[in-house]
Amino acid sequence: MTNPVNSARRSTRWISLAVATAAVASLSAAAVPASAAERQPGPRPGVGALRDVRPVDEAALAKAMTPDAVSDGTMVRVTGPGVRxxxxxxxxxxxxxxSFRIGSMTKMFTSTVVLQLIxxxxxxxxxxxREILPDTVPxxxxxxxxxxxxxxxxGLGKPCEPLLDDAGLTPxxxxxxxxxxxxxxxxxxTGQQYNGGNYFFLGLAIEKVTGRSYADEVQRRIARPLGLRHTYVxxxxxxxxxxxxxxxxxxxxxxxxxxxxxxxxxxxLERFTKALLGGRLLPPAQQAQLFAKSPLPKRQALPYSMGGLAYATVNGVEIWGKTGSMAAxxxxxxxxxxGGRVVTYAFLPKPGVEPDTTVGRVLQILGATV
Structure with missing residues (x-):
């Protein structure tokens, strides 16, 4: 997944967490308190509250970014009150x-369009x-x-057909x-199970009710209004x-x-995340869905909100967003x-690096920047 993998592993791309997703999810065993997922969201912090968040630990971040046996290279961007x-x-x-391929961070764009349509x-x-896609769902x-x-x-499980990359692959x-x-x-x-297949159904629903392509809707509703000149499908x-x-x-x-x-x-990505969490893209009722936590027990370490955002607590600060992996x-x-403090990162894992090995690297990056 971080580099070429065999076709059997590729066929499960949409049913398992990507390396980065698994890595951040594993923070629950380290930086994320066990009770974080079960807590009800408290008042959303204002900008003033962010001034109490500690500054970026630049020495720790530099150490996490140094090329080594885990990663060939890393990019990090952090902004917020007093931080740039x-x-x-x-x-x-x-x-x-x-630019880079953002992988499952795409889901944040999909869920935003879906919530706008709601x-x-x-x-x-x-x-x-099935009411939207009667000819698709049994x-x-x-x-x-x-x-x-x-x-x-x-409740979707695993696909029962191979999903190999070829010219005829369609939604x-x-x-x-x-x-x-x-x-x-x-x-x-009976539980929350991360499954990328869910978002193919949602993409088709977007196209069915709008009469336009998913790519066009992302541009029309998000990229152009926010001036995201480097973001596209x-x-x-x-x-x-x-x-x-x-x-x-x-x-x-x-x-x-x-x-x-x-x-x-x-x-x-920073501009989009800031706008989304800051309430610029959704009305209040749908904005609330971004932060509403599922009552079902999670079956993966990283929980997801009713609006599809991942969340975790790092250094005592609750953060919301998404991980993603694609190509390198x-x-x-x-x-x-x-949306006050935003952290965006990407790195290039070494060929053959196992998901568990990336856990420490993601923990280092987030631990130094949140």
């Missing part, structure tokens, strides 16, 4: 606007996805709602890998990277579309609840 840091080390571009009355959190499945797909509480084919299974989704759902089969890119092009996983296929850069890149963008 942009740094890169190792085999990555020194250009602060260098605000417009196109469908609701409790709308069964009639004998128990109802799976839009809200369940957003929050990874759909419909990816969804068919789940809907053609003899085994039905869990019902009733590549077409299927497009292996190209903009110039400058964070690192040289590398083989990538199958086309991940609304689940994990976007390209962006650190300044754009592993990264993430996280911020305090009001």
């Amino acid at each position: 840091l942009r740094t890169a080390a190792g085999a990555v571009s020194q250009d602060p606007a260098a 605000a417009e009355g196109r469908f609701a959190m409790d709308t069964p996805i 009639a004998d499945w128990a109802p799976i709602t839009v809200g369940q797909l957003l929050s990874h509480t759909s 419909q084919r990816v969804v068919h890998a789940w809907t053609s299974c003899a085994a039905k989704p869990e019902s009733p759902v 590549p077409r299927a089969g497009d292996r190209s990277m903009p110039t400058p890119s964070l690192a040289a092009p590398a083989p990538q996983d199958p086309w991940a579309w609304a689940e994990g296929g976007m390209i962006s850069n650190a300044p754009d 890149y592993t990264g993430g963008t996280f911020a305090t609840a009001d």
Whole structure:
């Protein structure tokens, strides 16, 4: 996943956490108190409260970014009250606007569009996805709602068809890998299980109700209004990277579309995260969904909100955002609840580095910057 992997492993790209996701999730055993996921969200901090957050530990961050047996290079960007840091080390571009494949951070864009459509009355959190996609979802499945797909509480299991990267891979084919299974989704759902397949259903729902492509809706609703000039959804089969890119092009996983296929850069991701958490993209009712915590027990270490955001507590500070991996890149963008302090990072794991090995590296980066 961090570098070329065998096709069998690629076929499970959308049902398992990426290396970076697993790494941040494992913070629950280190920097995240065991009770963090169960706490109800308190008042969202104002900008003034962020002044009490400790400054970036630049020495610790420099140590985490030094190329070694774990990573070939790292980029980190941190902004907030009194904090403005942009740094890169190792085999990555020194250009602060260098682009990279953001992997599952794409889900933040997908969930934003879905929540906007809910605000417009196109469908609701409790709308069964089969009402939107009647020819896609089997009639004998128990109802799976839009809200369940957003929050990874759909009960979807593993796909029963291989998801190999070829010119004919489409969202419909990816969804068919789940809907053609003899085994039905869990019902009733008893826990939260991260599954990238959920967001292919949501991408198709976006296209069905708007009559426009998912890529167009991301541009129309998010990228253009926020001035995100380096953020877009590549077409299927497009292996190209903009110039400058964070690192040289590398083989990538199958086309991940609304689940994990976007390209962006650190300044754009920071601007988007700040706008989203700061309430600029959603009305109050949908904004509340971003921070509403699922009542179901989580089956992965990192919990997700009802609006699809990951959250964790680092150095006593609750942060919200998403991790993602694609091709050579592993990264993430996280911020305090009001979007005041934003941390965006990406690094290039060495070939063959195991997910558990990246745990310490992600912990070092977040621990030094939050």
